[in-house]
Amino acid sequence: MQKTVPVIALTKCGIGIFDLDWWVPRLGLFKSVTLPSVLQASEGYEFHWFILLDEDMPPEALESLRTAIDETGGTEKVHLQFVRTSIEANRAGLNAMRSIVGDHQRALVIRIDDDDAVSREAFTTALDAIDDRGRPAVVSLAEGYIFDAPGIVYGEWASPNQTSNTYYYGNLAEVRRVIWHNHTKALFNAKRFGYQSKSVLGKGRNFLYTVHRQADGSYEERQQRIQEWSDVDDQLADEFALDVEGLAEWQNYQRTAKRTLGLTWRRAMPEVTRIRELYAEIDKLKREIVKTNSTLFDPKTPFLYLLDPAIPPASVKKGKVRFRGVATPGSRLDLSLAGKSSNYKLFRTVDVDDRTGEFDFHCGFNAATWKVRLDVVDRETEKVLKTWEFKLTVR
Template sequence: MAATEFLHVLSTRVGIGVYDEGWFDYRLRLFESVTVPSMAAQTSQDFTWLLVVDAKMPPRARSRFDAVVAPLANVRVREVEFKTDFRGAVVEWCQAEAARRGLSRVLTSRLDDDDALRVDAFERLQSEAADAIAAGHSDLAVFSLNLGCMWSPSHRRGYTRYHDSHSLGLSLLEPAEAVECVYSRPHREIKQRYAPRGAYIRGVDGGTRWWLYAAHAIADSDKGDGARRDKILKHRYGYHLDDDLLAGFGLDPAAVAALAEAGEPTPTAPTKFLSLRAMETERRIKALRTELAGASFLRRRLLTQRLARLESEREKAGSGIVTR
């Protein structure tokens, strides 16, 4: 199903606010071995993959990132300065691109940079969106892929999980002139927030596992206690991800084996909510910059000093995440 009636944009943030080369060493290995092949193998390539990165990504990491995504014709890279700029960058790009193409609707989907979707996931989501439009539900519609696999790439073990508002593949269809994008609400809340506005809510159920959610030492959801990994390894109904299962997500078993052989880094502290770390510092920096624009000479000196301290604090929060 070609997304001819709407613009389909998958948006992913890649290391915004992270300045640790060691973190990128493993995270980009996951990105290259899991996420990129999954997207390259989608049976419908009628989507744009908007990758939002930090303008100050460490040079070695940026070179590697650029090389990994270079072969993908539907990738667009957008640089931002702050984590808090992410959603605005997605909204702005979607509105401009929809206007350029003359499209009145936008379907935004979300995916993290260490996870994967089944190769026909976008074909299904686009078909669901087209059906919603045909049925007159095009003002607002939320789509979720409810069944997937929690897995440990290092152990190639997983178990099947149901979640009626999981982040992976979660999508929002809306008018182009009023785009808020799928990141407008936390993934667990988006259906509840849009339902009162008359949104069409569609969860894809059944027996198909649509996503692979990776558990590893530097996952944004990792509490540092190994509980998520242990649950995967010891789950009563756990299983080995065989070659056929991996192929259904576009993954090469040899690349997954190499990923496991490389081993996971050791975090210096739990990485849970890493994507939210130092966001208050960012807000303070933005507020000071606004104040600086209209400040007197003496006031500017003081504000400049405060800014320097906050910017140093922000960079420190994104450094030293893993041990070398």
């Protein structure tokens, strides 16, 4: 029964990192640990794995990743999803889920890092822990191992709050509410939203949390969590599908690998912070587009566009400039201008056609760069229905 539920894995991999010296060891670990492990756990399931990558990642790294996926037999299951920035990754992951199950079908979703692993039966154990398939759930397979990759040793560990052992069951909206929150609070958030929340103990050790020197967190501090280490044996390698030979090669490379100057994921913080602010503005504008174009046949819905001048590039010759377009039928269009300052002054007012919303008029302009503001105004209430500001270069 449980294998009829789609399983979707989401992995953010190296978004915002373009140094090939970083990618080589990272992919070595991914190819030896995460890739074979997740593919083994997926056997028998309808499984889709979306790896979220930067569209500007080094071509050599991309080719190495594609080759590894092909050689491991994952071509049909693994999908590479490219984003411009890390800010887009969460949305891209959810859109990937939507492409598989739509808005209403429930699926089991896991966020897994590009250096961790899951056991052969992890997906089955997570699904078996969901008591009511008609309700959303967050399940943590709390018992697993810490894997010290440089030493190729491991130790038993229990923690309910790792990305590699937390599973989200639900439809798109249900998963969206919890998956990208702080993973250390996943079970708490599940309870807060009225979801099933379960930490599974006594059902085997189902995750392998990898520590190594390339991570931003302290390798030494994470090592200290384990009191007794054991060498990786055939049983562990089989349970998690580890490529022990690949790990040995990776281990040799680590002995000469460079240490990142500063924290890898924080080095571009000023730019990422600014991008986040810009995306907030983009989201606001997108909501306005949805509002405008969700009622295409309602004459009261505010809208505005220009046919002349052409925008972009919003560049015209000096003299009489034609303003031709369409706005909300029966409204008024106010054209205001500003020069070097931002102090707009009303320059022209026209009533648009009561039936079609069309307008067509000319204004005289001297050569300069002008700030133009068009306001669509309700004639009766004087309420501004829509505003558009842009620069007009008059040459």
